[in-house]
Amino acid sequence: MTQSLLSQAIADYAQQTETFLASRLAGLAAPHRLVSAMRHGSLNGGKRLRPLLVRQSAALFGVAPEKSLATGAALELVHCYSLVHDDLPDMDNDEMRRGKPTVWKAFDPALAILAGDALLTEAFALLSDPQTHPDPAIRAELVAALSLGARQMVEGQVLDIEGETAALDEEAIFKMQALKTGALIRTGAEMGAILGQADHKQRAELLRYGVSAGLAFQIADDILDVTASSAQLGKTAGKDAAQNKSTIVALRGIDAAREILNGAVAQGLQALEQFGTEADMLRALIRHFATREN
Amino acid sequence: MTQSLLSQAIADYAQQTETFLASRLAGLAAPHRLVSAMRHGSLNGGKRLRPLLVRQSAALFGVAPEKSLATGAALELVHCYSLVHDDLPDMDNDEMRRGKPTVWKAFDPALAILAGDALLTEAFALLSDPQTHPDPAIRAELVAALSLGARQMVEGQVLDIEGETAALDEEAIFKMQALKTGALIRTGAEMGAILGQADHKQRAELLRYGVSAGLAFQIADDILDVTASSAQLGKTAGKDAAQNKSTIVALRGIDAAREILNGAVAQGLQALEQFGTEADMLRALIRHFATREN
Structure with a gap:
């Protein structure tokens, strides 16, 4: 898959996710200021990579794109609330x-505290909505997967804050990042497997892919924080060093970080070996995580 | 049912809920500081009236107390996160x-922001846990009910904050309170109905009871804020006036508020008319809401 085909697919699905979220929030009979703040925090032109992971993982098992849209949107709402x-x-x-x-x-x-709370709550409302999936067993399983991922993300945030005052060693940094960023990315692959009713082995391999994708995403983020400009990132560059964050780049340097990044991509690709060309988008996606420039 | 029998029942079930929550939180493999903050925010000797509502509503349909404990605890976690x-x-x-x-x-x-987020998340993890209920359709329905109640609570909080700067009229105050406090109380009765697989009419009447109980609870709270001491309340008394909160007491005076309170109790009792002595605890509970002194 070429880079431009992938960029097009990312942009297309981001648009679909944005449209879905906008319509869902428009349907809320909630105070105007609350809905405005929820919209501000979620309809922000994000790349929606987590919903795309849900979609592409589910697609491996023949699930149609529109059947995974709501599930991906619920995952994105959790990402948005955390931001x-x-x-x-x-x-x-x-x-x-x-x-x-x-x-x-x-x-x-x-209002930002309350809007964040409401976005998190809405994620579970969405997953438990019969329109999201007709089978209640699948809905319950999606809720269980998302609540686990959301809690692990918070655990990672706590470890991240602790890492600002106490230097973390390499193992602690990997653990923190696997939770803080990795958990929701892994959950995306997992939710796709649930929607697709993947068998035990398929699900385990997709989880392994998700873990590698999360690692690649985070290390690339840490490298970009050092090498890219704020304009390129759309957020303040150099923040990790300014906040004294514990990152692999800070601990081992950029070259070592790039090696770890390449290793993560290789592991993710290996986890997809049992799948054929239907997994090409997932393959392109983890390569993209590693080479992205913003 | 005598007042002392009810007090004993409240204390007993509060203890069971506290023990359940303590055990659930002890099982979390999360950073120590996060779990400590979650414990601090949830294992606080609360009266656990919402779990008791779940239990007593479910008991109308023959659900054993231990079968509604996890569901009540999930509802309590949402209450705790909001505090x-x-x-x-x-x-x-x-x-x-x-x-x-x-x-x-x-x-x-x-850490308080993150611990609150984690308590809210844990509520949904608990409801979607097969140990909470073996039937995934019931689990999914519980998640839907709780997420609706939790969102309505946030809506009420937003309206409450808006009421500090703009005077609310009586209708707006009732709406705000029905959301802010009423939603989770009504959700307690609703979750009991879901656990008991109540029929449509029974569920509607229990919802009506829950709405009345929520109103009674809130008006009593507003009256106590004016008439009770901080020591009696275990929290700062006179806060509503100090924060310029819009309450029925502030708008209409204490006597009118007491009348509305009595009307809410009468409506709640009327909603229970189709039930026999098995609903006596729910009857005692709404009377208790109206006469409590802390």
Whole structure:
């Protein structure tokens, strides 16, 4: 798969996810300011890579794209809520995201806390909605997978904050990143396997792919934080060093980080070996995670 | 049912809920500080009235107490998360709750945000756990009911904050309170109906009871805020007036509020008319909501 075909597929599905989320939020009979803040925190032109992972994993088992859209959107809502809370003054104190004021800056911190809570809540409302999947057993399984991933993400955020005051060793950094960023990416692959009713072995391999994809994504992020400009990233570059974050790049340097990144890509590709050309998009995706420039 | 029998039943079930939650949190393989903050925010000797509502509603249909414990605990986790976030400096800025420092005061605001997020997430993890209920259709329905209640609670919180700067009229106050406090109480009755696989009419009546119980609970709370001491309440008294909160008591005075309270109790009792003595505890409970002194 060429890079431009992949970029097109990413952009197309991001648009579909954005449209789905916009329609879902438009249907909420909630106070105007709350819905505005929820929209601000979720309809932000994100790349929607996690929903794409759900879609492409489900597609391996013949699930039609529109059948995985709601599930991917629920996962994205969890990602969005975490950013809304992450940006708060008491957390990272970020004023800009994707070239726009963050939710607390555009509204106020109290509303940003509540809007984040509501986005997280809405993720589970969406998954438990019969329109998302007709089989309640699948809905319950999706809720279980997403709640586990969402909790692991929070665990990673706590370890990340602890890493600002105490230097983490390599093992602790890998653990923190596998939770903070990796958990939701792995959950994307897992939710696709659930939608596709994958067998035990297929599901295990997709999970392995998801773990590798999460690692590749995070290491690439850490490298970009050092090598890219703020304009390129759409967020403040050099933040990790400024905040004294424990990263593999800080600990081992860029060359070693690139080697680990290449290793993660190789492992992810290996996990897909049992699949044929139907997994080509997942293969292109993990390569893209490693080579992306923003 | 005598008042002392009810008090004993409340205390007993509160203890069972506390033990269940303690055991569930002890099983989390999460960073120590996160689990400590989650424990601090949830194992606080609360009265656990919402889990009791789940239990007593389910008991109408012959569901054994231990079969509704996990569901009630999930509902309580949502209540607990909302208090953890409510107390934050950017929200109510409360330093004490039940005679102990609030979570942000005992730890720090960032951890309180994350611990609240994790408690909310854990509620859905618990409901989607096959050990909570063997039937996935019931699990999915419980998730749908709880996510709706949790979102409505947030809507009420937003309206409540708006009521601090713009005077709400009576209708707006009732709406705000029905969402902020009423939604989770109504959800308790609803989850009991789901566990008991109540028929349509029974479920509708239990919902009606839950709405009345929520109203009674909130009006009693507003009256106590004016008439009780901080020591009696275990939290700061007179807060509503100090924060310029819109309440029925502030708008209509204490006597009118007491009348509305009595009307809510009468409506709640009427909704239970189709049930026999098996609903006596629910009857005692709504009377207790109206006459409690803390």
